[in-house]
Amino acid sequence: MAPPFDPADLPTGVQMPLSPLVARVLAPNPSPFTFTGTQTYVVGATDVAVIDPGPDEPVHLAALTAAIAGRPVVAILCTHTHRDHSPAARPLSEATGAPVIGCAPLTLEDDGPRADAAFDAAYRPDRVLADGEQVAGTGWTLEAVATPGHTSNHLCFALAEEAALFTGDHVMGWSTSVISPPDGDMAAYMRSMQRLLEREDAIYYPAHGDPIDNPQRLVRGMMGHRKQREGQILRFLARNGDSRIPDMVLEMYKGVDPRLHPAAGRSVLAHLIDLDQRGLVTATEDRWQMR
Template structure:
């Protein structure tokens, strides 16, 4: 995982205007995985949409209601269903009468050990958006963009009037995104990044970290970072012959915050699964990986 860059953030609970149509409200949930906290976005003026209402937190709900004021809420949209993004959707819906719209609910038969945020099991949208579907209000249009990888149900939302893309956790402004199998999928994640590189967005608004004003360059950098990691894995296996994930993490993530080592291991596993699918690595015995013969 990349180390966070120094950034200056507003205090939690304060609506900060980022553009004529976009305001940001920071939730009070800082952590090694959320940076300063989850950012909810209020889009529009006469009527609004709320993107990623965040955790089920009374103070954050009150801050969102203050940012909304007397405006009507056309929709509450969620990029994905990690617990720091979607649990606030239903309480906000009850307060405003708005429908919860966006990503599909996620059901896993076995979600395995996880180092990233847990999923929200109670998320029940009133409407699921598919790739290319739109939600519109007075002066704004949001288009859903399917970007699986960080989670299988991840969506970004494009604000057509401003050339902006709300990237959720697919692209963050402070660190690389955790890709944690079995739901996180590196093959899908890389394909979704390549999709973003081909777009002409003017700016990214991530759920964690500052806005990204040179988005295509940033997405290419993220792709390069992932290709660098897979190259490290292949070179390590070429030298060692056989290795486990903890051994790879210890070599490739020197100096990483110990709280993030579990997440690093999940991302290495995601890379190994992707490389295995491409016929480049394989498991010699359970948990021991080698270059494919």
């Protein structure tokens, strides 16, 4: 029998080429919420962009410097400003002279359970990319694709030359994204997923988990999963009457690591808020019921 999988056993700080234009460097921050850690991508050959520079850890910054290998850095791009994605942007900018470009700054007090997902209050981009705006280097072009939902400021980046999409936390290779109110928005997330479904990307490079080589099938499956979860919530309330979120989580997330239950509760809350806005449920203090 194979030994239990431990993400901490995977090599960090090693540049792994994935395509002629894309390499990744895994940050040393594995957890139940980041899986093996945050994956930073280096895009380009003669000059490069760095996507999601990750946590401000000296060993990770040294690994990125080694991966850049003295090449000019055109831009440092961030998909969103959770602390496992953007804090290394500024020190890397100071080391390379590259501008920090990408998502808008967002500082929000999040009462969710994920310490790693707190917002990076120090993030100050030199340029914010609007949907459809581009950054280009020698032989590569990255286009911003607005995908709010996981966070309101979330961007994906499309690499036209390889029909690739860097999906940050919007679509991950190991789990569905946590949607944590008040900034996380389930209705916005589903609209963003529909937008990706209508694109023709051939491969996704997520910030956590392996590359996804049949992305439309995965997106359809993830959207179906969210619809199934919504149905579970409605059936639970129809059967049990007014209920609290922890009770829903215990039934609906059987077999899930209990450490993830608080985060699951945030996604359930996001579903309930969406259902409330659609006139299907209502709340009295911390108890929910059918309308």
